[in-house]
Amino acid sequence: MTQLDQTFAALSDGTRRAIIEKLALGEASLSDLASPFDMSQTAVSKHVRVLSDAGLVSVTKRGRTRYCSLQAAPMKDATDWLTAYQTFWTGSFESLARHIEGKEH
Amino acid sequence: MTQLDQTFAALSDGTRRAIIEKLALGEASLSDLASPFDMSQTAVSKHVRVLSDAGLVSVTKRGRTRYCSLQAAPMKDATDWLTAYQTFWTGSFESLARHIEGKEH
DNA sequence: CGTATAGTCAACCAATAAGTTGACTTTGAG
DNA sequence: CTCAAAGTCAACTTATTGGTTGACTATACG
Numbered sequence: 001m002t003q004l005d006q007t008f009a010a011l012s013d014g015t016r017r018a019i020i021e022k023l024a025l026g027e028a029s030l031s032d033l034a035s036p037f038d039m040s041q042t043a044v045s046k047h048v049r050v051l052s053d054a055g056l057v058s059v060t061k062r063g064r065t066r067y068c069s070l071q072a073a074p075m076k077d078a079t080d081w082l083t084a085y086q087t088f089w090t091g092s093f094e095s096l097a098r099h100i101e102g103k104e105h
Numbered sequence: 106m107t108q109l110d111q112t113f114a115a116l117s118d119g120t121r122r123a124i125i126e127k128l129a130l131g132e133a134s135l136s137d138l139a140s141p142f143d144m145s146q147t148a149v150s151k152h153v154r155v156l157s158d159a160g161l162v163s164v165t166k167r168g169r170t171r172y173c174s175l176q177a178a179p180m181k182d183a184t185d186w187l188t189a190y191q192t193f194w195t196g197s198f199e200s201l202a203r204h205i206e207g208k209e210h
Numbered sequence: 211c212g213t214a215t216a217g218t219c220a221a222c223c224a225a226t227a228a229g230t231t232g233a234c235t236t237t238g239a240g
Numbered sequence: 241c242t243c244a245a246a247g248t249c250a251a252c253t254t255a256t257t258g259g260t261t262g263a264c265t266a267t268a269c270g
Contacts, residue, residue: 008117012110013258017186024190031216043259045217050257064216064267079187081122082180085129118228136246148229150247155227169237169246 004081006054007074015039016047023057023070030059030066109186111159112179120144121152128162128175135164135171 001009010016019033034044048068051057055074059066106114115121124138139149153173156162160179164171 002119004122005117005119008113011187012113012117014107014110015258017109020190029216039258040260041217042219042261046258061217066217075187075190079184079191082116082184082187085125085175085180086184114227120228134246144228145230146247147231147249151228166247171247 003055003074004077007056007078010051010054010056011078013047013050015044016051019044019047019051019068020056020070023068027067027069030068033068108160108179109182112161112183115156115159115161116183118152118155120149121156124149124152124156124173125161125175128173132172132174135173138173 011020015037018036022028022033022036030045030048031041033048034041037044048057048059052059052068056071057068058071059068061067116125120142123141127133127138127141135150135153136146138153139146142149153162153164157164157173161176162173163176164173166172
């Protein structure tokens with residue numbers, strides 16, 4: 001599995017995306033992250049492990065608590081991959097130009 | 106599986122991303138797509154099926170050949186999700202927090 | 211001290227993913 | 241008509257995913 005594989009795989013689960021959304025607001029403990037979900041803490045811990053293995057989240061221990069925070073770099077790589085094809089998704093260059101013009105006027 | 110789940114899952118495989126990269130250059134038949142890979146045509150066909158189920162690729166039959174082409178919308182949704190956090194990795198923590206809190210209320 | 215909290219770990223389960231092969235259908239070309 | 245190419249389909253294998261539970265360790269608190 002490449003870095004990009006791991007990043008996209010990590011993002012392909014709604015629970016993990018919700019965790020990322022929460023962490024975007026700031027650091028959180030594992031139990032803070034787990035409480036909103038209707039699943040065991042172990043399950044959430046596994047999701048965090050997936051995010052951590054993908055490099056999207058770092059975990060540091062303070063006392064008995066593990067605090068998680070977002071790591072930017074791999075998500076930027078994923079975004080870069082996607083935006084490299086943006087001109088193709090928006091169709092022809094003409095329609096892309098029209099799209100941009102429509103936003104600016 | 107939500108649309109976003111499917112899109113990110115589809116993108117989490119290197120073979121499928123290579124298929125997308127090729128399709129970004131234009132329409133291609135299944136056997137054209139399969140030839141560069143060291144795996145059976147059936148396997149590539151399955152990958153195309155995953156992309157097609159996720160809505161990233163459309164397949165049309167002409168004669169005995171299936172032609173594949175890229176579809177924009179779901180990839181745009183994935184990009185939109187990621188770029189919502191772009192401020193995070195560019196360093197503007199506060200504006201991102203405002204953005205997300207705005208979504209939740 | 212004793213106990214509750216934060217979390218890990220190992221074992222297990224069911225479902226899905228990624229690949230294979232072999233038999234088959236449909237279509238184009240000689 | 242005959243044959244090769246394009247592709248599907250079903251069956252199978254192996255590995256991974258996402259979840260569970262129960263036992264355990266480590267830390268904080270009254």
